[in-house]
Amino acid sequence: MQLQPSPTLQAVFQHVPDAVFLIDPSTSLILDCNEAALAQVGLTRDEIVQHSVLSLQKDVVGPEQWASIAQAIRDAPGYYFLGRHRHSGGGEVPVEVHTSCFAHEGRELFLSVARDITQRVALEQEQAARDVQLRYALTDATDGLWDWNLPTGEVFFSPQLKRMLGYGPHEMAPHLNTWVDNVHPDDTAWVQRVLHEHLDGLRERYDVEYRLRNRNGHYIWVHDRGRVCDRDPQGQPTRMVGMVENITDRKNAELALQDIASHDVLTGLLNRRECERVLHQQLELCRRLQVPMGLCLFDLDHFKEVNDRFGHKVGDEVLREVARVVKSQVRSTDHVFRWGGEEFLMVCADIGLHHLVLLADQLRRTLEQTVWPDLDSLGRVTSSFGVAVYPDHGLSVEELFMSADSALYRAKANGRNRVECAAPLYPLQMPPMTAAPAF
Template sequence: MSGTPALPAAEVLFGRMADAVYLLEPLTSRIVWANRAGWTMLGLSPEEVLDHSVLSLQKDVVGAPQWGDIAAVIRTQSPYVFVGRHRHRDGHEVPVEVVTTCFLLGEQEYFLSVARDVTRRLAIEHALHEREQQLWFALNEAADGLWDWDLSDDSVFFSPQLQRMLGYGPEEMRPLLGTWTGNLHPEDAPRVQRLLREHLDGRRVRYEAEYRLRNRNGHYLWVHDHGRVSDRDGAGKPTRMVGMLQDITDRKMVQLSLESLAASDGLTGLPNRRHGEDFLAAQLDRCRRQGGSLGLCLVDLDHFKRINDLHGHLTGDEVLRWVARTFGRALRRSDLAFRWGGEEFVVICPEADLDQAWQVAQRVREALAMQPRENRLQVGPVTASIGVAVYPQHGQDALALFAAADAALYRAKVAGRDRCELARAEDAAAG
């Protein structure tokens, strides 16, 4: 190997390295020295490597002109990193990452290339890539849509499946946060955005919400949405958030239907006694915290047993349904009527004083006294006796209010029915 520099130190320093080391002559691409790994990595002998062109080893550099271009780059960008493939004696390829440095030894220019076998690394990267693809596929199948939010510019990636769910074609949904916020149901938006902000501020482990989202046709879908911050900057500020979204419209409709059934009277469609009592408890709690008054009217249909006896229970049921519809025409929007049981009903009048509660009761009595012509019912006038009590004059809790209203109702019955009576001071004391 004439012209080869004496490198006794190199033999010691590089002889046991796992990476291949080659000393090259830049103009000719000749290998003037190599360590043991330089030939054993390729299944070759020293004689098959030394004094041969590096082009004989490298599959991705072909011919002297290409080598000349690469050499020029190495001189200006030293160290130069190149990823390529070396030929193995057995015919297979060895993927390598080559780092080449240009230097002068005396007046002679040389390239020193360190080639690392990256077969294992590439295999790991390939496995990770496949696993990422499989995971992405699994997530995409498990959800109706995936989203990826870049908080730096409020850009959002909406997966194709999410776009299809909302009725959009490819590229039709603008990849911006405003596309999502603009389609939130107005009633749900404040709550959803509050939950999202609490997660971003670190007050919730993750963001999760059920809400209504408008699709392309203007209809609202019920969705279950959840996600987490995936990246933060050096100061701990969130920079990226990812999540998944599922269409739960069918399940939500069943749930809402069941909730409606659980809170409604099966015959009249009015709220049932349990729902009415819960509403009354909530309104009384509000009155205690904020002040104000509340009216309670106890309504009992007069001689209802006679209707059942003369016309049958089916007709009696029709009358009860007609009474329920009549409440809707007689009450204020804030009032709630519910069925107490049998032919008894309760009307709760939030923020009503004594005069206002009395007016509601009178409108109900007058509306019920009209001949029910719906469904051609021929039962004569339907009248009711009504007892009226008001918080806080007649009671501080629901039990006391009901007792006062019931006492007033009893006086209405005794006085001839088809009339309203106010609770008295002694009714409140007795309650």
């Protein structure tokens, strides 16, 4: 029996974007199909029409299974299943099939619409793989993970994080105070400041090293990193996630090495340990003489790209040249330190904010204009500066450094290759229960 639909219905039939098959339920033969169906399986009309639907469908085998499916289609107002169509190229096409039963001129017919869900299946498989990775991270990864709900103050601690701190899987109350009460008192103000600045959008991420008390009452060094991942319609942070790594061994090794050296081996500048001694010494001197003291913290912009593109040997050469250029530009009474990585710190006694900004900008321009004759493809190297002055931006070394560090992050946030002055300090107090966790 040959069906003859009207030209309008035939046009609609051919232009439906999904594959459409008209099937004889008693024989399973395909009576007609649209162009989308031909394209979906890579066959011609002669290779499909008057052939059994079983030749296309990989998940239906034999007349008995077809008879069972046909009865289910008759009983249901709209029969739905997921299947796989064979493709002429030898592969398969995952499909979502909706089949309905209707009568036409006294004859029972099935109309099947098969949607190609290849992309959706691929996305689901990718999501499933990510879920497996996430489950692994939450239970077996080296680093401990945390997930903080800001409005409620609840914090999820991963099993590994609990083990890191000596707790069992059902210990550590999921509340903010579990963290707050165990941060080392000397690190509290710094951790709080970094966290607040990230929540306020001044830092791209929360990233800080500090000491955390474990179950036995001992302090371990941790590297705590996180980021806001959800905000409310007003832009206020509502969720923050991150990870904590135990760096006690590395930190102890660093401290042991710092104990036996005062200079950085690569650049020849004074190192971080010596910087802390000189900072306190210079601040005490300036306080006694009642003169200002400038603190300038700066680092090289996108320095990781230099190492990635040219290798660490070239990166080391850049750091050595930067140290030489800076030393040649400052006063003999100024102290320049390599603070760590591509970060440097300068301490200038008896200098006001105006002259410190001029000095920092002179250094910035000199570094930007430096030519690298042995590194022709390197291009220019730029830097970002944060400056603070005693007593305007702090009365202690810790306050001055926090002010300069915050200014440096503003310089980065505002486009890099610039100098930013310190802003007023945050109150040095722990946040309320729903205002600031670390993990």
